[in-house]
Amino acid sequence: MVRATNAVLLLINGKTKATAAPSVSNHRTWDSPVREPWNLKIHLALKSVDLHVSLYMQTGDSRHLKMAEMLRVYVRSLKDWIQEQESNQ
Secondary structure (H helix, E strand, O other): OHHHHHHHHHHHHOOOOOOOOOOOOOOOOOOOOOOOOHHHHHHHHHHHHHHHHHHHHHHHHHHHHHHHHHHHHHHHHHHHHHHHHHOOO
């Protein structure tokens, strides 16, 4: 759980480190110059969603569901923007 917490803090602070989470790009068969810098941030945001859902299940604190949904909306919006940028290239 400490690793996931560190990933959340790195995401919030806008910092990324290769050691914060497994490299997502190693598992992809496609990539683009627009998408590549966002891969780890998307990965961390989705891991943070998982953490919030897990914490909700453990504690019953509904704030975790709200935070998870905020992160899902962010990721959806970011992916839409990435696709727009890729189609403009």
